Amino acid sequence: MSILETKDLSITFGGISALDEVSINVEPGEIVGILGPNGAGKTTLFNVISGFLKSDQGKVILDGEEIQNLFPYERVAAGLARTFQHVKLFRNLTVYENLLVAQHRHLSSGSFAAMLRLPSWRKDEKLAKDLVEKMLDTINLRPWKDARPSELSYGTTRFLELASVLSLKPKILLLDEPASGIQQREVEALGPMLKGIRDETGCAIVLIEHDMGLLFSVSERVYALDFGRLIAEGTPDEVANDDRVLESYLGRTRRDSVA
Ligand SMILES: Nc1ncnc2c1ncn2[C@@H]1O[C@H](COP(=O)(O)OP(=O)(O)OP(=O)(O)O)[C@@H](O)[C@H]1O
Numbered sequence: 001m002s003i004l005e006t007k008d009l010s011i012t013f014g015g016i017s018a019l020d021e022v023s024i025n026v027e028p029g030e031i032v033g034i035l036g037p038n039g040a041g042k043t044t045l046f047n048v049i050s051g052f053l054k055s056d057q058g059k060v061i062l063d064g065e066e067i068q069n070l071f072p073y074e075r076v077a078a079g080l081a082r083t084f085q086h087v088k089l090f091r092n093l094t095v096y097e098n099l100l101v102a103q104h105r106h107l108s109s110g111s112f113a114a115m116l117r118l119p120s121w122r123k124d125e126k127l128a129k130d131l132v133e134k135m136l137d138t139i140n141l142r143p144w145k146d147a148r149p150s151e152l153s154y155g156t157t158r159f160l161e162l163a164s165v166l167s168l169k170p171k172i173l174l175l176d177e178p179a180s181g182i183q184q185r186e187v188e189a190l191g192p193m194l195k196g197i198r199d200e201t202g203c204a205i206v207l208i209e210h211d212m213g214l215l216f217s218v219s220e221r222v223y224a225l226d227f228g229r230l231i232a233e234g235t236p237d238e239v240a241n242d243d244r245v246l247e248s249y250l251g252r253t254r255r256d257s258v259a
């Protein structure tokens with residue numbers, strides 16, 4: 001069974017069709033890329049899936065349950081995470097402390113147990129510290145363990161946000177242009193990092209990305225959107241060589257730049 005499915009999602013803005021009967025599916029643990037020129041509807045698709053926009057028509061199915069009528073936070077609780085939007089970093093805490101706090105939000109023992117240092121809290125504390133230690137390596141944050149967010153590069157801040165979102169233990173993670181604005185060295189680290197996240201957590205990943213090198217190297221399957229419609233689906237190779245995809249990048253009218 002798919003971990004995420006959309007069925008015929010459609011939405012218009014002032015008569016312009018931003019999504020037109022978009023149906024995608026993502027298998028558990030799969031890495032799926034979404035490709036398309038500026039204005040194709042990629043972010044709108046994420047907004048509808050995560051509940052920030054209500055589609056005019058269609059369904060969103062997470063792990064077999066229809067979620068299109070749930071609030072965004074309910075979708076997060078159901079296992080759907082999206083980066084760089086909800087995460088709150090604590091500016092006066094170190095990277096390590098930020099990650100520890102993020103873990104604690106999701107552990108079973110409450111603040112009462114913490115106050116009294118009950119055995120259940122001590123067990124959780126050990127679990128949280130172990131998970132943070134693992135995360136520091138998975139997301140390449142170990143060198144910045146004791147730094148505060150203000151001391152980090154923009155790219156490293158985004159990695160820290162990614163690590164915090166992973167504390168939600170999502171079943172599926174939506175990433176909207178994670179490479180944008182970060183240094184080439186960090187972009188190069190991103191591909192192996194995303195694969196590492198998937199391998200270690202089993203979490204499926206849907207990636208919108210204008211960096212084609214990254215998108216094609218990390219995705220197992222790719223969907224191409226143009227003018228709100230799916231125009232191709234397949235392996236990175238198939239999609240990169242699809243006539244309609246090439247045409248959508250060459251014969252541009254509604255956008256000002258090509259990825
Ligand atoms: N909240 C909104 N209100 C009105 N129009 C919107 C809204 N959100 C998106 N649109 C329009 O819907 C279309 C799709 O936009 P969207 O942001 O999804 O594109 P995108 O594929 O993410 O582009 P980019 O690659 O530039 O991020 C565009 O024409 C955009 O102007």
Ligand SMILES: [Mg+2]
Pocket residue numbers: 042043044
């Ligand atoms: Mg976008």
